[in-house]
Amino acid sequence: AARAEAYAAARGLAPQAVDAYHYAVFGVYIVSLDEAAPHDVWAIDTGHPHLYLDDQTGEVLMATIPGQGTPGDVFLQVQFPLHSGRIGGLAGRILIAVAGVALAVVSVTGVVIWWRKRRARRQVAARETAAARKGPASARV
DSSP: HHHHHHHHHHSSSOOOOEEEETTTTTEEEEEOOSSSSSOTTSOOOOOEEEEEETTTTTOEEEEOOOOSOOOOHHHHHHHHHHTTTTGGGGHHHHHHHHHHHHHHHHHHHHHHHHHHHHHHHHHHHHHHHHHHHHHHHHGGO
């Protein structure tokens, strides 16, 4: 973590490591760095910078810094913040929460409407069957 913090400080990133994961299968440590600015719920959040270090030498193999890289890299980096609402700050999170509740309500409403139509169709079919068993009204006179 010390090497990752030194690497981050040299590049103007927040030097505080918040998470570190060791993937022995790949021979890599992944270190997540803290955000450069103090946490603000209203701020647009595209995630933490991550450093990938060799587990034997401590050499930095790769760095992923939100908002940097090729257009494809930036597009992929924005996917989770976009779909979780983090990219829009608190307002984005509220919007995603409301959309989730609306989706649940619409789903339940759809099932209720289907159930009522199903019941009505069965009642109509039962009436038609009963009427057919009695025969035509003109034959009863």
